[in-house]
Every structure is written in structure tokens, then in C-alpha cells.
Amino acid sequence: MLLLEFKSFLLDGLAHTLLLSLVMILGGTFFAILFAGGLSLKSKWLSRPVYMLVECLRDIPLMVTVLLVYFVLPNAGISLNPFWSSALSVSVWGGANGAHIIRAGLASVPSGQREAALAFGLRGWKGLLLVVIPQAMPVILPPYVSLVTGLVQASSLGAVIGVNELLRSAQILIEQTTISRGGSPAYLIYGTILIVYFVLCWAISVLGARLERYFARPYQRQPSVQAKQVEGQTLPAAMLDVKA
Amino acid sequence: MDFTYILDALPDLMSGLKMTLMVSGLAIILSCLIGALGAALRTSGFKPAEYAVRGYVEFIRGTPYLVQIFFIFYGLPSLGLRFSVFWSGVIALTVWASAFQIENFRAGLAAVGRGMNDASASLGLHRWHHALFVVLPLAARAALPSSMNTLVATVKNSAYLQAIGLVELTFVAVDRIAYDFRAIEMFFTICVIYLLCVFALSGLGHLVEQRLNRPFAGR
Numbered sequence: 001m002l003l004l005e006f007k008s009f010l011l012d013g014l015a016h017t018l019l020l021s022l023v024m025i026l027g028g029t030f031f032a033i034l035f036a037g038g039l040s041l042k043s044k045w046l047s048r049p050v051y052m053l054v055e056c057l058r059d060i061p062l063m064v065t066v067l068l069v070y071f072v073l074p075n076a077g078i079s080l081n082p083f084w085s086s087a088l089s090v091s092v093w094g095g096a097n098g099a100h101i102i103r104a105g106l107a108s109v110p111s112g113q114r115e116a117a118l119a120f121g122l123r124g125w126k127g128l129l130l131v132v133i134p135q136a137m138p139v140i141l142p143p144y145v146s147l148v149t150g151l152v153q154a155s156s157l158g159a160v161i162g163v164n165e166l167l168r169s170a171q172i173l174i175e176q177t178t179i180s181r182g183g184s185p186a187y188l189i190y191g192t193i194l195i196v197y198f199v200l201c202w203a204i205s206v207l208g209a210r211l212e213r214y215f216a217r218p219y220q221r222q223p224s225v226q227a228k229q230v231e232g233q234t235l236p237a238a239m240l241d242v243k244a
Numbered sequence: 245m246d247f248t249y250i251l252d253a254l255p256d257l258m259s260g261l262k263m264t265l266m267v268s269g270l271a272i273i274l275s276c277l278i279g280a281l282g283a284a285l286r287t288s289g290f291k292p293a294e295y296a297v298r299g300y301v302e303f304i305r306g307t308p309y310l311v312q313i314f315f316i317f318y319g320l321p322s323l324g325l326r327f328s329v330f331w332s333g334v335i336a337l338t339v340w341a342s343a344f345q346i347e348n349f350r351a352g353l354a355a356v357g358r359g360m361n362d363a364s365a366s367l368g369l370h371r372w373h374h375a376l377f378v379v380l381p382l383a384a385r386a387a388l389p390s391s392m393n394t395l396v397a398t399v400k401n402s403a404y405l406q407a408i409g410l411v412e413l414t415f416v417a418v419d420r421i422a423y424d425f426r427a428i429e430m431f432f433t434i435c436v437i438y439l440l441c442v443f444a445l446s447g448l449g450h451l452v453e454q455r456l457n458r459p460f461a462g463r
Contacts, residue, residue, distance in 0.1 A: 056435070056439065059396075059400075059438070059442040060400075060439065061401065061402075061414070062400075062403075063401075063403040063404050063406065063407075064403055064431070064434060064435065064438065067414065067418060068431045068435070071421055071431065072427050075427060153307070153308035153309070154308070156308035159310070160310070160407055167310065167314070171314075174318070185322070186315075186319040186321075186322055187315065187320065187323050188319075190315040190319045191315060194311050194312070194315060197311060198306045198307050201306040202306055205306075
């Protein structure tokens with residue numbers, strides 16, 4: 001069978017996909033923290049440009065960002081190979097999306113908590129790390145886990161600019177076997193890597209759910225807090241109590 | 245930055261934009277229809293249909309969109325289903341967007357309280373009247389913000405279709421860069437065009453939202 005015959009070739013692609021995803025996740029988290037910090041700067045002159053940059057990154061198609069970084073950076077004298085070029089563009093995109101997640105999470109912690117931390121003498125970074133962030137985690141994690149799966153999926157964009165990851169390996173394998181043996185095995189190979197990516201993303205969301213449970217532990221005996229975390233939207237109260 | 249070059253390239257880019265809007269427009273219409281149907285099936289109480297819809301949504305959301313496009317364009321012909329580049333693009337974009345629209349509409353349906361059921365029953369409304377005149381308007385309002393997001397994402401994701409050679413905005417830009425090496429001008433222009441499209445669409449969404457919210461405003 002074709003898949004078993006070229007197993008090592010495809011596994012090599014998978015290894016590159018995993019490495020690229022890891023770089024993107026780390027880079028995305030780095031840029032997310034950087035942008036979230038930039039967005040919450042006190043000076044409007046500093047936070048506005050960051051806001052504009054983040055909005056542009058969120059609104060321009062990721063495909064365009066990836067191609068843009070690949071084609072435009074060499075003009076500025078920075079030439080990256082396809083691997084680092086795609087890693088940079090997807091990380092920046094992930095950072096722009098992650099910044100909003102982090103900011104919303106931090107904003108969900110009541111300001112009284114921060115003040116209480118100050119009252120206990122936990123100033124600045126200490127208060128943020130020990131008091132605010134642990135409480136923000138249950139809000140940050142669910143969207144962040146889906147961002148991470150999004151980043152793993154976005155690693156397939158590397159194939160467009162020629163990174164030898166899973167999708168590119170599949171393309172090469174299909175081209176070669178179509179030429180040498182006739183008959184395209186595209187549905188088999190693309191179908192297989194669809195399943196591989198699905199398993200990968202599923203594993204991440206399972207791990208994410210575990211992490212969410214870990215951070216939600218302090219709240220487990222309070223039904224009122226759990227009720228807030230129920231998924232799905234609810235109508236604003238004004239819409240539902242329509243008075244006659 | 246050479247603006248005369250941009251002006252020179254503008255007719256080409258506009259024909260690309262036309263293709264982008266055509267593909268994403270078709271995909272938006274189809275995905276809204278499939279989304280509504282899927283959400284109805286998902287909440288129908290018929291278990292096999294519910295599992296099928298749920299599996300579809302999970303699978304599409306759990307796999308890279310680019311691989312889905314390649315599967316549809318290169319994989320399906322060997323199974324006997326051959327589509328042109330344009331229709332492959334429409335199908336791929338629809339398949340992707342429907343998975344998100346099903347979730348949006350399902351959340352919208354879930355937001356309509358159980359009390360509405362009882363209220364309609366006490367007023368003697370027919371099942372279809374209840375669905376059309378009570379549930380639909382409320383569910384549409386609740387689903388509007390998230391499904392507007394998906395609409396915007398559909399237009400943005402049409403850029404992925406350049407990978408199978410659909411001559412849309414990004415394809416035109418990359419194609420011209422291959423001849424003229426004017427990467428900065430081309431990317432600047434298409435970024436502006438995409439941003440304008442996104443702003444126009446989300447502005448439209450806000451207008452619709454305000455308009456739909458009128459019965460509930462001022463209380």
C-alpha cells in the first residue's frame with residue numbers, strides 16, 4: 001500500500017509540521033503577551049498604533065499575511081527561509097488574536113481583586129501573576145485552546161511557500177506517484193492527512209480541557225460561578241421579557 | 245511606493261476582486277441555507293441526524309481549511325466527482341463556512357428560551373407559525389453577531405483559493421509580482437482592498453443589528 005511504502009517520508013513531514021506548530025504556538029503566545037501589553041499602555045500615542053496593527057492583522061486574510069511576509073521582507077533586506085517566514089507570519093497573526101483573548105480574560109477579573117492584592121502588598125507583577133492571572137485563566141483558556149488548534153491548522157499554510165511539512169510532503173508524494181504510476185492517489189493521501197490533522201487537533205482540545213479543569217478547581221463547589229461558564233450565547237435580558 | 249504602477253494594475257485587481265466577491269457571495273448564501281438546515285437538524289431530537297451534523301461540524305473545524313480545499317479539488321476527481329476551479333472553490337468555501345454557521349445558528353436557537361414554547365402553545369399558534377414568527381426572529385437576532393463574523397471570515401478565506409489557481413484578488417497580486425517584482429505595491433493595495441471589504445461588511449452587520457434591535461430599544 002502506498003501509505004505504508006512512503007511511511008517515513010510522510011512521518012518526516014509530520015515531524016516538520018509538529019516542529020513548525022510548536023514554533024508558531026510559542027511565537028504566537030509571545031506576540032499575544034506583547035500586543036496585550038501594548039494595548040493596555042497608558043499613553044494613547046503608544047496604544048493606538050498597537051491597536052491599529054492588531055486590527056489590521058485580524059482583518060487581513062492569513063493567506064495574504066503569509067505571502068506578504070514571504071515576498072515583502074526580502075525587500076527590506078531581511079531574507080528568511082520559508083520555515084521561519086511562515087512561522088513569523090502565523091505567529092504575528094496568532095498574537096493579534098491572542099492579545100484580545102488575554103485582554104478579555106484580564107478584564108473579566110473584578111478590579112476589587114487587584115485592589116485586594118495591593119492591600120496585601122502584592123504590587124505590580126506579583127499581583128498580576130499571583131492574583132489576577134490565576135482567576136483570568138478559566139476565561140482565557142477555552143478560546144486560547146481553540147486558537148492553538150487554529151495555529152496547528154495554519155501550519156499547513158507553510159506548504160504554499162514551500163516548507164516541507166505534512167501537506168507539502170503529501171503534495172510531493174501525489175505528484176511523484178501520479179507521474180511514475182499513473183492514476184492520482186490524491187483522495188487517499190489528502191484524506192489520510194485530514195484525519196492526521198483532526199487527531200492532532202482533537203488531542204490538543206482534550207489536553208486543553210484537562211488544563212481548564214485544573215484551573216477551574218477552586219470554583220467547583222460554587223454553582224454560581226460554574227453557571228457563568230456555560231457555553232453558548234444567551235439573549236440579552238431585554239429581548240426575552242417582551243412585555244405585552 | 246509607485247502609485248502609477250498601482251493605478252496601472254488596478255483593472256486587473258478589480259477583476260480579481262469581482263471573482264473574490266462572487267465566490268464568497270455564493271458561499272455565503274449557500275452556507276447560510278445549510279447552516280439553518282443543519283442547526284434545525286442538530287436540535288431536532290432525531291439522534292442519528294444530530295450525531296451526523298455534530299460529526300460534520302467537529303471534523304471541518306478540526307482540520308486545516310487548505311487541506312480541505314486540496315481534497316475537494318484534487319481528491320474528488322479520482323472518486324468520479326469533477327468540478328471546475330470556480331465550483332471547487334465555492335464548494336470548499338461553503339463546506340467550511342457551513343460548519344461555523346451551523347454552530348452559530350444552533351447557539352441562536354438555544355438562546356430562545358423554553359418559555360416561548362409554552363407562550364406559543366397557550367396562544368394556540370401552529371407549530372410552523374411558532375417556528376417562523378416566534379423562534380426565527382429571536383434566534384436570528386441572537387445569532388447575528390457571530391454569524392456576521394463568519395461572513396467576514398468567509399470573504400477573507402476566499403484568499404486561500406489562490407492555492408488551487410482560482411483567479412481572485414490574491415492570485416492576481418501574486419501573479420503580477422511574479423512578472424514585475426513589485427511586491428510592496430501589490431500587497432499594500434490588496435491589503436487596503438481586503439480591509440475595505442471587511443469594514444464594509446461589518447459596518448453593514450452593525451446596521452442590521454441596530455435595525456433588528458429597534459423593537460427592544462428604549463426600555
